[in-house]
Amino acid sequence: MKKLLAAFIGTMALATAPVALSAEATKELKMAYDADPVTLDIHEQLSGGILQLSHMSFDPLVRWTKELDFEPRLAESWERVDDKTMRFKLREGVKFHSGNELTTKDVKFTYDRLKESQDFKAIFKPFSGINIIDDYTFELVTSEPFPLLLNTATYIFPLDSEFYTGKTEDGKMKGAILKHGNSFASDNLSGTGPYRVVSRQQGVRMEFERFANYWDEESPGNVKKIVLTPIKENNTRVSALLSGGVDFIAPVPPTDLDRIKRDKNSDLVTMSGTRIILFHMNQERVEAFKNPKVRQAVAYAINQEGIAAKIMKGFATPAAQLSPAGYQGYNESLKPRYDVKKAQELMKEAGYEDGFTITMMAPNNRYVNDDKIAQAAAAMLARINIKVDLKTLPKAQYWPEYDNRAGDMMLIGWHADTEDSANFYEFLTFCPEAGSGAGQYNAGNYCNPEIDALVAKANVETDIAKRTAMLQEVEQRLYDDAAFIPLHWQDLAWASKKNVKIEPILNVMNFPYLGDLVVE
Amino acid sequence: MLAFLVQRISQAVLVMFVISVIAFAIQDGLGDPLQEMVGMSVSMEEREALREELGLNDSMVVQYLRFAGKAIQGDLGNSYFYGKPTLTVIAEHLPATLELVIGASLIIMLLSVPIGVYAAIRPQAWLAKFFMGVSTVGISIPVFLTAIVLIQIYSIGITVEWFPADTGWGQWLNGALSTDGGMPSYGRGDDLTHLFGTWNSGFFSELGLMHLVLPCVSLASIMLPLFIRLIRAEMMEVLQSDYIRYARAKGLSSARINFLHALKNTMLPVITVGGVQVGVMVAYTILTETVFQWPGVGLMFLEAITRSDIPLIVAYLMVVGLIFVITNTLVDLVYGLVNPTVKLTGKKA
Numbered sequence: 001m002k003k004l005l006a007a008f009i010g011t012m013a014l015a016t017a018p019v020a021l022s023a024e025a026t027k028e029l030k031m032a033y034d035a036d037p038v039t040l041d042i043h044e045q046l047s048g049g050i051l052q053l054s055h056m057s058f059d060p061l062v063r064w065t066k067e068l069d070f071e072p073r074l075a076e077s078w079e080r081v082d083d084k085t086m087r088f089k090l091r092e093g094v095k096f097h098s099g100n101e102l103t104t105k106d107v108k109f110t111y112d113r114l115k116e117s118q119d120f121k122a123i124f125k126p127f128s129g130i131n132i133i134d135d136y137t138f139e140l141v142t143s144e145p146f147p148l149l150l151n152t153a154t155y156i157f158p159l160d161s162e163f164y165t166g167k168t169e170d171g172k173m174k175g176a177i178l179k180h181g182n183s184f185a186s187d188n189l190s191g192t193g194p195y196r197v198v199s200r201q202q203g204v205r206m207e208f209e210r211f212a213n214y215w216d217e218e219s220p221g222n223v224k225k226i227v228l229t230p231i232k233e234n235n236t237r238v239s240a241l242l243s244g245g246v247d248f249i250a251p252v253p254p255t256d257l258d259r260i261k262r263d264k265n266s267d268l269v270t271m272s273g274t275r276i277i278l279f280h281m282n283q284e285r286v287e288a289f290k291n292p293k294v295r296q297a298v299a300y301a302i303n304q305e306g307i308a309a310k311i312m313k314g315f316a317t318p319a320a321q322l323s324p325a326g327y328q329g330y331n332e333s334l335k336p337r338y339d340v341k342k343a344q345e346l347m348k349e350a351g352y353e354d355g356f357t358i359t360m361m362a363p364n365n366r367y368v369n370d371d372k373i374a375q376a377a378a379a380m381l382a383r384i385n386i387k388v389d390l391k392t393l394p395k396a397q398y399w400p401e402y403d404n405r406a407g408d409m410m411l412i413g414w415h416a417d418t419e420d421s422a423n424f425y426e427f428l429t430f431c432p433e434a435g436s437g438a439g440q441y442n443a444g445n446y447c448n449p450e451i452d453a454l455v456a457k458a459n460v461e462t463d464i465a466k467r468t469a470m471l472q473e474v475e476q477r478l479y480d481d482a483a484f485i486p487l488h489w490q491d492l493a494w495a496s497k498k499n500v501k502i503e504p505i506l507n508v509m510n511f512p513y514l515g516d517l518v519v520e
Numbered sequence: 521m522l523a524f525l526v527q528r529i530s531q532a533v534l535v536m537f538v539i540s541v542i543a544f545a546i547q548d549g550l551g552d553p554l555q556e557m558v559g560m561s562v563s564m565e566e567r568e569a570l571r572e573e574l575g576l577n578d579s580m581v582v583q584y585l586r587f588a589g590k591a592i593q594g595d596l597g598n599s600y601f602y603g604k605p606t607l608t609v610i611a612e613h614l615p616a617t618l619e620l621v622i623g624a625s626l627i628i629m630l631l632s633v634p635i636g637v638y639a640a641i642r643p644q645a646w647l648a649k650f651f652m653g654v655s656t657v658g659i660s661i662p663v664f665l666t667a668i669v670l671i672q673i674y675s676i677g678i679t680v681e682w683f684p685a686d687t688g689w690g691q692w693l694n695g696a697l698s699t700d701g702g703m704p705s706y707g708r709g710d711d712l713t714h715l716f717g718t719w720n721s722g723f724f725s726e727l728g729l730m731h732l733v734l735p736c737v738s739l740a741s742i743m744l745p746l747f748i749r750l751i752r753a754e755m756m757e758v759l760q761s762d763y764i765r766y767a768r769a770k771g772l773s774s775a776r777i778n779f780l781h782a783l784k785n786t787m788l789p790v791i792t793v794g795g796v797q798v799g800v801m802v803a804y805t806i807l808t809e810t811v812f813q814w815p816g817v818g819l820m821f822l823e824a825i826t827r828s829d830i831p832l833i834v835a836y837l838m839v840v841g842l843i844f845v846i847t848n849t850l851v852d853l854v855y856g857l858v859n860p861t862v863k864l865t866g867k868k869a
Contacts, residue, residue: 039603046562236810
C-alpha cells in the first residue's frame with residue numbers, strides 16, 4: 001500500500017509539474033539570425049547554426065557555462081572510473097518530444113550515429129566505446145587518457161532512438177545521415193530540448209513552441225513561441241530590430257553598433273570571441289619565410305591594435321597567440337609586438353633589406369571585414385619592403401584556393417570545436433600530413449616536430465595544471481618562432497529589445513541558451 | 521497561329537539549351553559546393569568521397585550529358601542546399617517574386633499612364649515639369665538606396681530637429697517632417713492566404729498588403745520614370761499626327777481625341793517595352809528581395825550563388841529564360857490584337 005501511495009504521489013507530481021510550467025511560458029519571441037539551420041539533422045553538419053538548433057531542440061549531456069565551466073544537463077553526474085573511462089549518471093524521467101522516455105539506449109544510439117557522421121567522427125576519434133551499465137548509467141571509454149572528455153560530451157545531444165529507427169513509408173532508413181537529398185532526419189526531429197519545431201520553410205521561416213513536458217522545471221525561461229527568420233543582409237537585420245519587426249538579432253555588424261547603442265528601445269551585448277583571425281606565411285612557396293628572422297620581421301610589422309581599432313572599429317581583441325583568454329593554452333605574457341624599426345632591422349639581419357614580392361590571398365565574405373584586413377596588412381608590409389600582390393575572393397572560390405595553398409600569405413579564421421587550445425595547433429600549426437589530416441589548414445607549411453610532440457603529450461595529460469603549463473609553452477614557442485601572424489579574435493554581438501533579457505543566456509561559444517530566456 | 525507557336529516553342533528549347541550550356545561552363549568559376557556542405561574539420565578523404573558521390577569528379581561533358589539526359593525527362597536535379605528537386609524549390613519561391621512584380625506593375629500602370637498623358641497634353645504646366653524632374657531623379661537612384669531610405673523613413677521612423685522647437689512654426693515643421701515608422705521592413709508577414717499549389721498570397725490580408733507596400737514601391741521606382749517618359753514621348757508624337765489633326769478639325773471633343781484615338785496608338789510601343797521590362801523586373805527583384813529579405817527566387821538565386829549550389833543556379837537561369845520567352849510570346853499575341861495589321865509569322869501582309 002505504501003509503495004502504491006508513493007507511486008501515486010510520484011505520478012501526480014509528474015503530471016502537475018509541466019502544467020505549472022506551461023502556464024508560465026506565455027511570451028512570444030521573434031528573432032532574426034543571418035541564416036537558419038541547414039537541416040534538422042544535428043549530425044549532418046558541424047556548424048554554428050546547427051549547434052544553435054541543437055541547444056534549442058535538444059539537450060547535451062553537459063554544457064558550457066558563461067565562465068567555461070561544465071554544467072550538468074541530461075547527465076546528472078559523472079565520475080572518472082580510471083584514466084580512460086568516465087561514468088555518467090543519466091537524469092531520470094526526461095521525455096522526448098515524441099513522448100518516449102530517455103534512457104541509455106538513446107545515448108548509445110546517438111554515440112554510434114556520431115561515430116558515423118562525416119562531420120563529427122573526427123571529434124569522437126579518441127573514443128573507443130560506450131558501456132551501458134543499466135538504463136540510467138553508462139561509461140564512455142577512450143583509447144588513451146583523454147583530458148577533453150567533458151568538452152566532447154557537450155556535443156552529445158541524445159536523439160530519440162525509437163523515433164529515428166525503422167523505415168519511412170517509401171522505404172528509407174530513418175536514421176540515415178544524408179549530406180544532400182532528403183533524409184527522414186533532415187525533416188523530422190525529436191529531442192529532449194525546450195522547443196519543438198512546429199513548422200519550417202527553409203530559408204524563410206521557422207517556428208518553435210515550448211515543449212510542454214520539458215524536464216528542466218527550474219529553467220526561468222518564459223517564452224512560449226519562437227519565430228526565427230533568417231535575414232542575411234546586415235542592414236535589413238538591424239532595420240528589422242529598430243523598426244520593431246523582431247525582438248532579437250544576431251550577429252550585429254560592427255558598422256551598426258553605435259546605431260543600436262543610440263536607440264533607446266534596444267540593448268546591445270558584446271563579448272570578446274574565440275575565433276582567431278591569422279595569416280600563414282608559406283615556407284614552401286617563399287624561400288625567405290623559412291628564415292625565422294623574416295617571419296619575426298613580418299610579425300613586428302603588423303599592427304594588430306591598429307587593425308582592431310581602425311578596421312574593426314574596436315570590435316575585436318588584438319591577438320599575439322592562438323588561444324583566447326579562458327583557454328588552457330592562453331599565455332598572458334604574450335602581447336602584440338608592433339615595432340616597425342625592429343622589423344626593418346630584422347629584415348636587414350636576414351639579408352632581405354631590399355625586400356621581396358609575395359602574393360597574398362584572403363576571402364571577402366567569410367569573416368568580418370576580411371578583405372579590408374588583408375589590404376591593411378599589405379600596406380603594413382610595404383614598410384619593410386615586402387611588396388604584396390593581393391587577391392581577395394568570395395568564400396566559395398577561396399577555400400579551393402586555400403586547399404591548393406595558392407598564395408604566399410593566406411588568411412584564415414579558426415574556432416576550436418572542442419573549445420580547447422590543442423585543436424588550434426592540430427589544424428593550423430602541426431606538420432602537414434595528408435594521411436592523418438594533421439595540419440589540414442596549415443597553409444604556412446611551418447613544421448616543428450618538437451612542438452607537435454609536446455601537444456601530443458598534453459593531449460593525454462589529464463592533470464589540468466600540468467596540461468596548462470605544456471600548452472602555454474607551446475604558445476610561447478610558436479610566438480618566438482613567429483610560426484604565423486595572429487591578428488585578432490573576432491568579437492561577438494547580439495542585440496534585442498529592452499524587455500528581452502538576453503545577457504544571461506549568451507556565451508562566448510555563440511549558442512544562446514534560448515530555453516532559459518526571460519521576456520518581460 | 522500554329523506555325524507561330526511551334527516557332528516559339530522551338531525558340532524556347534534553343535534558349536534553354538544555350539543557357540544550360542553556359543551555366544555549366546561557368547560552374548567551375550563559381551567555387552566549390554562542398555564548402556557549404558561540410559564543416560571545416562572534415563578530412564580531405566571524406567571530402568573526396570562526397571565529391572565522388574556527387575559526381576563532381578567527372579569531366580564537364582559527362583556531367584552535362586548526365587544532366588541533359590535527366591532534363592529531357594523534366595528532372596533538373598536536386599539542389600545541394602535544399603536537398604529537394606530544384607524545380608520544387610523554385611516553385612516554392614516563385615509566387616513571392618510574382619506577387620512583387622504584380623504589385624510593382626500595378627503601381628507603374630496606375631501612375632505612369634495618367635502622368636504620362638498629362639505631361640504630353642500640358643507639357644508647359646508646372647506640375648508636368650515637376651513630374652518630369654522627379655522622374656529624372658528617380659531613374660538615377662539605385663533601387664537598393666531607394667529601399668534603404670524607404671525603410672528608414674517608414675519602418676524605423678525619423679526624428680527631425682532642424683527647426684527651433686521653441687517656436688510654433690518650428691515645432692510644426694519638425695513634427696510634419698518626422699515619421700513614426702511602423703511599416704514592416706522585411707519578409708511577407710505571417711498572414712498569407714493559400715491559393716493553390718505553392719502559391720500563398722499576401723494580397724488578401726491587411727498584414728500581407730502592408731508587407732507588400734515598401735518592396736513594391738522600391739521595385740516600381742526604377743521602372744516608373746521610364747514608362748512616364750515613354751508614354752509622354754509617344755503621346756506627344758501621336759498628337760502631332762494627321763489623323764489627330766483631322767479629328768480636331770472635325771470637332772471631336774478633346775477628351776475623346778486624347779483618350780480614345782491618341783492613347784490607343786500610344787500604347788503600342790508601350791506594350792512591347794512593357795513586356796520586355798516585366799522580364800527585366802524579375803531580374804531586378806534580386807536587389808529588392810535582398811534588402812527586404814523577400815523570400816522569392818531573386819534572393820534564392822543570390823544565396824545559391826554564394827553557396828555554389830550549381831543545380832539550383834542552372835535551373836533558375838533556365839526558368840528565367842523560359843519566363844522571358846513566354847512574356848515575349850504573350851506580348852506578340854497582344855500586339856496582334858491591338859494592331860490587326862501586324863502579322864505574327866512575319867509573312868507579307
